[in-house]
Amino acid sequence: xxxxxxxxKFRILKIGQSMTLQCAQDMNHNYxxxxxxxxxxxxxxxxxxxxxxxxxxxxxxxxxNVSRSTTEDFPLRLELAAPSQxxxxxxxxxxxxxxxxxxxxxxxxxxxxxxxx
Amino acid sequence: AQSVSQHNHHVILSEAASLxxxxxxxxxGTVNLFWYVQYPGQHLxxxxxxxxxxxxxxxxxxxxxxxxxxxxxxxxxxPSVQWSDTAEYFCAVLGGNEKLTFGTGTRLTIIx
Numbered sequence: 001x002x003x004x005x006x007x008x009k010f011r012i013l014k015i016g017q018s019m020t021l022q023c024a025q026d027m028n029h030n031y032x033x034x035x036x037x038x039x040x041x042x043x044x045x046x047x048x049x050x051x052x053x054x055x056x057x058x059x060x061x062x063x064x065n066v067s068r069s070t071t072e073d074f075p076l077r078l079e080l081a082a083p084s085q086x087x088x089x090x091x092x093x094x095x096x097x098x099x100x101x102x103x104x105x106x107x108x109x110x111x112x113x114x115x116x117x
Numbered sequence: 118a119q120s121v122s123q124h125n126h127h128v129i130l131s132e133a134a135s136l137x138x139x140x141x142x143x144x145x146g147t148v149n150l151f152w153y154v155q156y157p158g159q160h161l162x163x164x165x166x167x168x169x170x171x172x173x174x175x176x177x178x179x180x181x182x183x184x185x186x187x188x189x190x191x192x193x194x195x196p197s198v199q200w201s202d203t204a205e206y207f208c209a210v211l212g213g214n215e216k217l218t219f220g221t222g223t224r225l226t227i228i229x
Contacts, residue, residue: 031215035219041221042123042207042219042221043207043219044219048216050215058216090161094215101147101168102168104149104166104168105166106163108153108162109160111160
């Protein structure tokens with residue numbers, strides 16, 4: 001199993017450009033998440049999905065969009081990049097929801113470091 | 118909604134010192150509690166988690182954490198740290214939804 005994979009690893013964008021951060025998992029997990037990590041701020045949830053075709057906003061969704069057409073993939077799109085979106089982005093997945101809290105765990109990808117200038 | 122506080126932002130210790138990192142959460146219902154570690158340049162990995170039962174939870178690499186319900190705390194401990202424990206540590210709580218809420222993290226630096 002590759003687990004959770006993310007591409008690209010690094011990217012520099014100019015203000016106003018758009019891009020898609022890719023995330024894929026091969027564990028057949030229903031739940032997938034996008035976080036951003038800023039120094040001293042911990043991880044903030046951007047969007048999440050509880051299954052193919054179902055997405056919902058997290059804590060900081062403004063400026064981002066997601067889609068979930070398959071169980072495996074959960075891309076994150078930035079339409080008009082702004083300097084405030086300079087961050088490290090992590091994708092995560094989980095196979096279980098609250099139905100099995102004892103086994104709940106999120107698995108994280110390696111991250112994408114994005115700089116917007 | 119749940120929240121997590123980690124009051125230690127940066128901790129510096131010498132090798133072989135004992136470690137305790139604080140974590141306090143806010144949530145009135147059933148909680149799952151987690152400690153994740155992020156080594157330099159790497160992604161987050163699970164250290165340990167609490168669901169129910171024995172409040173003293175043992176994880177990987179000699180780490181343990183104690184859930185104290187009356188104090189809403191889940192502090193992380195290790196009796197003797199190593200240089201390789203240098204990393205950032207995140208406490209997280211799973212409340213009444215499918216989302217984890219993370220604390221702001223504690224950067225741990227171990228001096229050889």
